[in-house]
Amino acid sequence: MRYVTTAEIQELDRRMTTEVGVSHSALVERAGLRVAECARRLARVTGVEALPMVVLAGKGTNGADAKAATEFLRSWRYTVQCVEIETEPLPEAVFPEGTIFVDGILGTGARGAPRAKAAEAIRWLNERNGAVIAIDIPSGMDADTGTCHDPCVTATLTVCMALPKTGFKNREARAKCGRVEIADIGFPQAWWTDGDAMAPGVIAEAEMKRLLPPRPREGHKGTFGFAGIVAGSETLSGAAVLAASGALKSGAGLVSAWTLAETLPGMPPEVMVRRGMPELARLMGKATALTVGPGLGTSEAARLAVRLCLASDLPLVLDADGLNLCADDPTTIRRAAPTVITPHPGEAARLLPSEPSLRDGEGRFHPSLHCTVAEIQADREAAVRRLVELTHCTVILKGADTLIASPNTGTQLLIAGNPGMATGGTGDVLAGLVGGLLAQGLPPFDAARLGAWLHATAGDLAAWRNSPPLLTASDLLRHL
Numbered sequence: 001m002r003y004v005t006t007a008e009i010q011e012l013d014r015r016m017t018t019e020v021g022v023s024h025s026a027l028v029e030r031a032g033l034r035v036a037e038c039a040r041r042l043a044r045v046t047g048v049e050a051l052p053m054v055v056l057a058g059k060g061t062n063g064a065d066a067k068a069a070t071e072f073l074r075s076w077r078y079t080v081q082c083v084e085i086e087t088e089p090l091p092e093a094v095f096p097e098g099t100i101f102v103d104g105i106l107g108t109g110a111r112g113a114p115r116a117k118a119a120e121a122i123r124w125l126n127e128r129n130g131a132v133i134a135i136d137i138p139s140g141m142d143a144d145t146g147t148c149h150d151p152c153v154t155a156t157l158t159v160c161m162a163l164p165k166t167g168f169k170n171r172e173a174r175a176k177c178g179r180v181e182i183a184d185i186g187f188p189q190a191w192w193t194d195g196d197a198m199a200p201g202v203i204a205e206a207e208m209k210r211l212l213p214p215r216p217r218e219g220h221k222g223t224f225g226f227a228g229i230v231a232g233s234e235t236l237s238g239a240a241v242l243a244a245s246g247a248l249k250s251g252a253g254l255v256s257a258w259t260l261a262e263t264l265p266g267m268p269p270e271v272m273v274r275r276g277m278p279e280l281a282r283l284m285g286k287a288t289a290l291t292v293g294p295g296l297g298t299s300e301a302a303r304l305a306v307r308l309c310l311a312s313d314l315p316l317v318l319d320a321d322g323l324n325l326c327a328d329d330p331t332t333i334r335r336a337a338p339t340v341i342t343p344h345p346g347e348a349a350r351l352l353p354s355e356p357s358l359r360d361g362e363g364r365f366h367p368s369l370h371c372t373v374a375e376i377q378a379d380r381e382a383a384v385r386r387l388v389e390l391t392h393c394t395v396i397l398k399g400a401d402t403l404i405a406s407p408n409t410g411t412q413l414l415i416a417g418n419p420g421m422a423t424g425g426t427g428d429v430l431a432g433l434v435g436g437l438l439a440q441g442l443p444p445f446d447a448a449r450l451g452a453w454l455h456a457t458a459g460d461l462a463a464w465r466n467s468p469p470l471l472t473a474s475d476l477l478r479h480l
Contacts, residue, residue, distance in 0.1 A: 004164070022186060031068065039073060055067075095129075101125055137158065141167060147173075227255045243429070246430065246432025289315040294427070294432070317431050330351045348397060401413060418460055420469060462479045
């Protein structure tokens, strides 16, 4: 979805009334419903449905959205205290740990640092020990620039109405937002992109729902694709297990793993396991897409397997050691078949040269010209575009603020996921998940952004249930 300024969203609101025929009060009710649904989901996931919720409602549209959310939650039998901050004192009660608070204090039209009762309410909210759901933007943030004034709400989840705001481009702002969910309140789909496929944007649930592969009633296991996993070595066998498990969770009809490991402890019984080069050839003859690289190692056997897979005409995800084995000359990744690469910043740095020229004076790619992780992180959007230009692939640049880009698309930002996902094996799950979606026939850009969104959403659900420091890759699989 494209970014919009405050002026643009106000114009689109006006058009909803004049062109689509939806009244302002109906839009408020839709917004309130979306906020209430998020609060209900968060309460269920965290197990605090019995606790009262607290809604802080300011004046203006955000306050109206907050009050509408209150009515929906009460109709669902939740106990909700709604405080209209301009006319009521802030609660003095001590709320239990895990209480859900809703920030409806200030909206997108607010400018400058919060003052008076709004500032007092924000400070009060930031002192609570619970989860905070912000409506549209965290109060205290400039919707257009992303400037976070003092004070500014730190949210667990931000429910942004209709379209993402330009302020979300600001990294500091994204840190304040927590997970961002773009609430579908009925804007026509044509307004989401405004026809510009190359415009940068944000990955949103409403779009992702439309990408989910259909499951026809008359379908069978062959209907839903055959995901091949080329992964795992003697010391890194778990990576193959996690990648294959991710492919299973994608909905692929068949999953088979080829590995260099002697054994794969914990491999799901649904996954067929193959070994030896003749079996790799057989797998490539049957699979509809491949995931290549997790835990494969850098042996000569691994190098040969990667080379054979890249030479095939199958859609392919190249991850981890698959990328490392191509770092000597990343242009070898270029292929006619659909390809997704999934580097973390370290792998991206090994692929990208620091200098504009890709090769040294003798025409060879020179590893000493590789850029650094700091360079990647300093301008992640430039890095992902350079990777696309270098490899001609769809690229998922992993990490906080994951970015996805393809040769013929704009860069898409994923404002979801959490620091608890920075643990071994989560990238293997992502690679297998995207490979499973490719196996079901999704184009690479759609498989990449849907896979990344599902992966991050599972991570957020797991974090809300378990707390981020306790997450494992297996938790993501349980929540997918």
